[in-house]
Amino acid sequence: MVTLADVARMSGTSRSTASRALKDDPRISAKTSERVQLVAKALGYRPNLAARTLATGRSGIYGLIVPSRLMGDVYGAQLVSAVTDAVSAHDGGVMLWLSHDRPSRAIRDTINHGIVDGLIVSILVQDHPWVVELLDSGLPCVLIGRPGGLEEASYATADNIASSWALMRHLREEGYRRLAAIRGPLGNTDADERHSVFVEAMGGVGELDANLVAVGDFTYESGYAAATALLRHRPDGIVAGNDEMARGAMDAVRTAGLRIPEDVGVCGWDAVRRPNHGDMELTTVRQDVPAVGREAVSILLDLLKGEQGPIRRTLPTQLVVGRSTVRGTRSGEEMPT
Template sequence: MVTLADVARHAGVSASTVSYVLSGKRSISAATRERIQRSIEQLGYRPHAGARALASSRTNILALMMPLRTDIYVPVLMEIAMAVTTTARAHGYDVLLLTGEEGPEAIRRVEGSALADAIIVTDVELDDPRLPYLKAAERPAVLIGLPADTSGLSCVDLDFEAAGALCVDHLATLGHRQIAVLGEPPAVYARGTGYAERTLRGLRTAAAEHTVGLLHRPTDGGHAAVAATVTRVFEERPATTALVVQNEAAIEPLLTVLRRDGRAVPEDVSVFAVCAGQAAAQASVPLTSIGVPAQEMGRRAVERLFAHLRAQEPPGTVLLAPEVDDRGSTGPAPTAAPAR
């Protein structure tokens, strides 16, 4: 392994001079700096992360807090992680992935050590227990998600409330008067997860404005759970002509149940999804949807972090506007809901 001393000998300077060039703490002549840089490149020297942190007070590492739970759709998280990693690398940074459900303890660990220069937080709850620690931390942080109180925080997310309203606007325009929502698993709502609660708020607000009946039923993603939920929906609201699904794991079971029951999409029932675009596009019936722009969210979060590290941008919220991808799974409401 090439060391700093090796670089110094190759360049014909002292080790301290090499250290000053790396840290930028002292002015070194252009000729000497260029000679040291050539030696670094020729020898393939890479500063040790710990030594680099001591020299510059920077680790060139971002911490990405991404709890991996059984009730979340992992592909979306992986898209976010890939976008965060590639954007960070473009800035010369690496990413430390924290996947445990440690909550505030993980923030204390990052804050109390030289693990990372800044933090990106996902799976944000409305009353997230991590928020007081993030606000008190010296290291900048960006949330991919929106809590109830965003004061003093930087957040990036899809405008899920607008997405929920857009679903109802789209369906109401097609003449649907009774809409049912197959939501995320019950545990997601029990945690007060921001995106799910905000989508529901948008759905309910728009339904009231359009005088549309709205029934919300959380569901696990397995076939039996979805079948039971769909049966219950049509028993409670037989006039239902449109379904909104915000649960990637429930999409295929839902379409299977509708086929089993002889309900054609969209002739008998329209289906609109709020989910990863790939999940909607690759379903057995391609679904009209509002996609979750995971890559854009990850990229924007990193760019905001670097703006904070350079003290160029105050805290604030960036909400990405929802867009409808019409794949033909929604259509005019039938004159009467089919009897089953």
Template structure:
């Protein structure tokens, strides 16, 4: 069995520093935390959970409410979940998975029974019905996403409003005067899911500010639905030459359909995607994109939970700035 001392030796720090990183009881520099957590993972160190639980009167369990919806892109969700789970293991915590469909009742059950010390919520809506339950229960919580009212909440997310704005800016800088956002499924907008609504708002605001004509169309992501969306866009606005895609399932159909419509990417049409970097790099042509920092969001959420449980102040919003990588799919207009 791997010992605390062995982890300390691998990380090049004292055993007490390893203990502080795992417990979260003291503020440790990010570089040192990274070295310790890497050593924990490499050596497969597992703190004695039962002893820690008896000493702290905690369950050492973090509840994670994961969305299980057909209109959500599962690979990104699972990447976030894996990052949370790996970071939890490094801190000697276990994860209790809840389905997003349990909603307020699921949060109420966890908070009322003491099944977990804290909860992480994903798939956050602007008017999320789980938030009032959290506030009533006063349970330590971190949201991956932003509701409309973030007062007294701890949230972490990609800055999706800035992401929408960055995509519109890029196309406007290239001289595109008619642009379109091909978005998530209609149901995602009907639920007022935060990431999609904020991206759309940033896209629209920046397009107006740049004097660019912009249109938004939800898309189910199938070949047939993408064909219908693209056909309608080009019928209504035949001069559209810039496309932003925030629906991973629609990316491949869109590239195929643009070719079928006689619009070569990037010579005749520029495409910018909001998607995992792997999706952008595996496309042909490789896509100009804003990547989803899934691993960073998951790890950051769990670290915020541990800070909360150690008594350090965490209320506030952590927004990750978007990074737009220019690749082969975008080019100056005409």
């Protein structure tokens, strides 16, 4: 069986150069690309997905890596659907991988053997070494969310900063002073950005009461447990890093025999579905998850066309004011951030 290594050796190139030449990578000169493709044809080299790959230089398959946890909520379903629809509109297909921490060896082998043209990655910790390894591999890659410290990364994200400031201004206007936070996972850039605004709005790290900060994992259960612990320190409001944790916090407040928002206000972030819990309208930030997914595909296609990266796009959000934080009569407002 003829391998890529055989093509590289016979054409006098490296394996990576031969691989890129067979995909019509614009970084490879026309002369080298023609030589590699002539050698591949003469040797009868056939990569996987042979017919389409030989005709276009690409498989038309794009990888999507998401945390296993995301597939259990609306956010994950919306993201996968949006990416799949956007890729299908360009006659492509999506290979979906679920990952708890990092891709398995089988996934990494699939990526390294040229089966996918590029990757869209939505993970909990975006500066993980395997993400850096992906970015260094040369395979076009787009992250969902703004990665901290990865200057070379392309990404699509919602505007965490402006929307979080709008949320904190609303809480101050409603008279909240002793606010507690249930932040998302450490190292997750969405969680980090949202929490950084909370810390700054509360006067900075030196002014923050450590008893009023808890770490969750974006699930209802973590929100309930964190709020139960925070309520011992008598906050007048709880700022949750997403709506699932906010819903858990609301139930914890009610279980403690307290009223929302008279005793404790609760707000979230995401609004990927109707922003309420039971009969209570939740104050939250609405992000357009499908739009983020579509934008990630658009960026990946631009990279594959040869546009110089990194490409970074930030999408606007809306503050949705519900009864869960309004102590007067005002609720139901939607304000751009």
